[in-house]
Amino acid sequence: MCGIVGFTGNNQAAPILLDGLSKLEYRGYDSAGIAVRDGSDDVEIVKAKGKLKVLQEMTNDGAAVKGCCGIGHTRWATHGEPSSLNAHPHASDDENVVAVHNGIIENYQELKEKLVKAGYSFKSQTDTEVAVKLIDYYYNKYKEGPVDSICRAMTRIRGSYALCVMFKEFPGEIYTARKDSPMIIGISDGETYVASDVPAILKYTRNVYYIGNMEIARLRKGEVTFFNIDREEIEKELTEIKWNAEAAEKGGYEHFMLKEIHEQPKVIRDTINSVVKDGNIVLEEFGLTDEEVQNLSQIYIVACGSAYHVGVCAQYVIEELTTIPVRVELASEFRYRKMPLNPDSLVIIISQSGETADSRAALTLAKEQGIKTLGIVNVVGSNIARDADNVFYTLAGPEISVATTKAYSTQLIAGYLLAMQFAKVRGEITEERFAELLAEIQTLPDKVARILEDKERIQWFAAKFANIRDAFFIGRGIDYAVSLEGSLKMKEISYIHSEAYAAGELKHGPISLIEEGTLVISVLTQQALFEKTVSNMVECKSRGAYIMGLTNYGSYSVEDTADFTVYIPRTDPLFAASLAVIPLQLMGYYVSVAKGLDVDKPRNLAKSVTVE
Numbered sequence: 001m002c003g004i005v006g007f008t009g010n011n012q013a014a015p016i017l018l019d020g021l022s023k024l025e026y027r028g029y030d031s032a033g034i035a036v037r038d039g040s041d042d043v044e045i046v047k048a049k050g051k052l053k054v055l056q057e058m059t060n061d062g063a064a065v066k067g068c069c070g071i072g073h074t075r076w077a078t079h080g081e082p083s084s085l086n087a088h089p090h091a092s093d094d095e096n097v098v099a100v101h102n103g104i105i106e107n108y109q110e111l112k113e114k115l116v117k118a119g120y121s122f123k124s125q126t127d128t129e130v131a132v133k134l135i136d137y138y139y140n141k142y143k144e145g146p147v148d149s150i151c152r153a154m155t156r157i158r159g160s161y162a163l164c165v166m167f168k169e170f171p172g173e174i175y176t177a178r179k180d181s182p183m184i185i186g187i188s189d190g191e192t193y194v195a196s197d198v199p200a201i202l203k204y205t206r207n208v209y210y211i212g213n214m215e216i217a218r219l220r221k222g223e224v225t226f227f228n229i230d231r232e233e234i235e236k237e238l239t240e241i242k243w244n245a246e247a248a249e250k251g252g253y254e255h256f257m258l259k260e261i262h263e264q265p266k267v268i269r270d271t272i273n274s275v276v277k278d279g280n281i282v283l284e285e286f287g288l289t290d291e292e293v294q295n296l297s298q299i300y301i302v303a304c305g306s307a308y309h310v311g312v313c314a315q316y317v318i319e320e321l322t323t324i325p326v327r328v329e330l331a332s333e334f335r336y337r338k339m340p341l342n343p344d345s346l347v348i349i350i351s352q353s354g355e356t357a358d359s360r361a362a363l364t365l366a367k368e369q370g371i372k373t374l375g376i377v378n379v380v381g382s383n384i385a386r387d388a389d390n391v392f393y394t395l396a397g398p399e400i401s402v403a404t405t406k407a408y409s410t411q412l413i414a415g416y417l418l419a420m421q422f423a424k425v426r427g428e429i430t431e432e433r434f435a436e437l438l439a440e441i442q443t444l445p446d447k448v449a450r451i452l453e454d455k456e457r458i459q460w461f462a463a464k465f466a467n468i469r470d471a472f473f474i475g476r477g478i479d480y481a482v483s484l485e486g487s488l489k490m491k492e493i494s495y496i497h498s499e500a501y502a503a504g505e506l507k508h509g510p511i512s513l514i515e516e517g518t519l520v521i522s523v524l525t526q527q528a529l530f531e532k533t534v535s536n537m538v539e540c541k542s543r544g545a546y547i548m549g550l551t552n553y554g555s556y557s558v559e560d561t562a563d564f565t566v567y568i569p570r571t572d573p574l575f576a577a578s579l580a581v582i583p584l585q586l587m588g589y590y591v592s593v594a595k596g597l598d599v600d601k602p603r604n605l606a607k608s609v610t611v612e
C-alpha cells in the first residue's frame with residue numbers, strides 16, 4: 001500500500017517528509033515524490049522511480065528543497081506502470097492544486113472523459129491525476145474555496161481514498177480527506193503532521209487525531225479544523241499514541257522481522273495479561289454479555305492472509321471447547337457470497353492493521369444484516385476498531401515487517417482466550433479444565449523464548465535448503481492450520497514455491513508433486529493424529545522427499561522417518577500452534593537471508609492491503 005506524509009510548521013518540510021516516508025517503506029512501493037511550498041505561490045515537485053534513496057540523493061536528503069509546508073508519497077502502482085511520471089505528487093495544469101493519494105478511484109475513466117471535455121489534459125496514467133484535476137475544476141467553477149471543492153469531488157469519486165491537497169492561494173495549509181483509507185493527523189509545538197500510518201510521525205509527536213470516513217481536515221501550523229461532507233465544522237478528540245519511536249526501530253537486529261520474532265514472548269504475555277485478572281478472563285469491555293454468548297448458534301471468522309490462518313486454528317479450538325459451530329471465511333469471498341447469516345451469530349473480523357479493505361467490507365456486510373461483530377485488531381483507532389461493535393485489542397505494538405509474526409501470535413492468543421471464556425460462560429467446560437488451560441496459556445511466553453534460544457539449528461537447516469524450488473508443508477487438524485502459515489512465510493519472503501496440505505489429502509493429488517529431493521515439512525503436535533501423520537511422512541519419503549519433522553513428542557517413528565527433526569516444548573494440544581509456528585517463522589526468515597533478499601519488504605507485497 002502507498003504511504004502519505006505531510007507537514008506544515010516552522011521547520012523545513014522536505015527533510016521531515018523524507019524521514020517520514022522512510023518509516024513507511026515497509027508498506028511496499030515502487031516510486032516516491034515530494035511537493036514543497038516556500039511560502040509564495042511556487043511549489044517544487046521532485047519525483048523518482050525506485051527506492052526512496054534515489055529521491056533522497058536527488059534532493060540532498062531534502063536540503064535542496066526549501067519550504068515549510070509540503071506533502072510526500074511512496075507509490076505502489078495500481079493505475080499506470082511504475083515511473084517518475086506516474087509517481088505522486090500530481091498537479092493541475094497551472095499547479096493551482098497539488099495532491100497525493102492512497103487508494104483506488106473506481107470511476108476515474110468516466111471522470112477523466114468529462115474533464116477532458118472541460119479542457120483538461122493529462123500527463124500520467126494514474127487515477128490520482130483525475131482526482132487532482134476534478135478538485136481544481138470545482139475550485140475554479142464555484143470559487144468557494146478548498147473545503148468546498150474537495151467535498152464536491154468526494155461526492156463524485158467512487159472507491160477508496162486518502163487525499164492530501166495543497167492549494168496555491170492557501171500557502172502554509174494542507175487539506176486532507178479520506179474514505180476507507182487510513183489517515184492520522186499529529187500536533188506538536190506549533191507544527192502539524194499528517195500520515196497514512198503512525199510510524200511516520202512517532203518521532204515528532206504522539207498526540208494525534210483520527211479523521212473519520214467522508215471527513216475533511218484543514219491543517220495549519222499547530223492547528224487542525226475538521227469538517228463533515230456537508231462543509232460543517234466538527235469537533236475531534238486528541239488521542240495519545242502509547243508507542244514510542246524506539247518501538248518502531250530495529251533495536252540492533254538485522255531486520256525488523258527478526259526483531260519482531262524475538263518480541264513474541266513479551267507481546268504474548270502482554271496480550272494475556274490485558275484480559276486475565278485474578279484467575280479469570282475479563283471480557284466485559286468487549287460488550288458481549290453472558291446471555292449473548294450463551295445464545296450464540298454460529299460464529300463466522302472472517303480474515304485475510306495470516307489472519308485467516310489464525311481463524312482456521314481458532315475454529316479447531318472453539319469447536320473443541322464449545323458446541324458452537326464455526327465457519328472460517330476469506331474476507332474477499334465472504335463479502336461477495338449471498339448467504340443468510342444466522343441472527344444469533346457473531347462475526348469475528350481479524351486484522352492487524354484494522355484497515356484491510358475486504359475485511360472492512362465484510363464487517364459492513366455483517367452490520368447491515370444486524371449481526372453482532374467483534375474485531376481482533378492491533379491498531380488502536382483503526383477503521384475496524386472503530387466500526388466493530390466490540391474490539392479485542394492485541395498488544396503486539398508496531399509491526400513493521402511486511403511478513404507478520406508477532407501480530408499473528410497475539411491473534412492466536414485472542415482466539416484461545418475467547419474460546420475458553422465462551423466455554424466457561426456456556427457451562428461447557430469444568431472449572432478444573434478452565435483453570436488448567438489458564439495456567440498453561442501463561443507458560444507460552446517462556447516456551448516461545450526457549451525455542452528462540454535454539455534458532456541456530458534452524459538457521460543451519462535453512463541455509464542448506466535456500467536454493468530449493470519447491471517446499472510442501474503437511475499436518476492434520478491444528479497442525480494443518482500451522483502448515484498454512486509456515487508455507488505463507490516461506491513463499492512471501494523467500495519467493496520459493498510453497499504449498500500447505502492437510503496430510504490426509506496427499507493421496508488425492510498432491511503426492512504426484514513429490515520427487516527426489518523435494519522438501520516436505522511435517523508438523524506433528526496433535527497426539528491423536530500423530531501416527532497418521534507419520535504414515536504420510538513415510539509416503540513422501542518413499543518417493544524421494546527430504547523430510548523435516550516438527551514435533552513436541554519424542555518418538556522413534558519421527559526420528560526414523562525424518563531427515564531433520566525440530567522439537568518444541570510440550571503444551572496443551574489446543575495451544576500447540578503458538579509454539580510450532582516459531583520454527584517455521586525462523587525457517588522462512590533464514591532462507592530469505594541466505595538468498596540475500598529484502599526480508600522486511602518482499603516484492604509486490606504491502607503491509608496493509610487497503611484496496612481491493
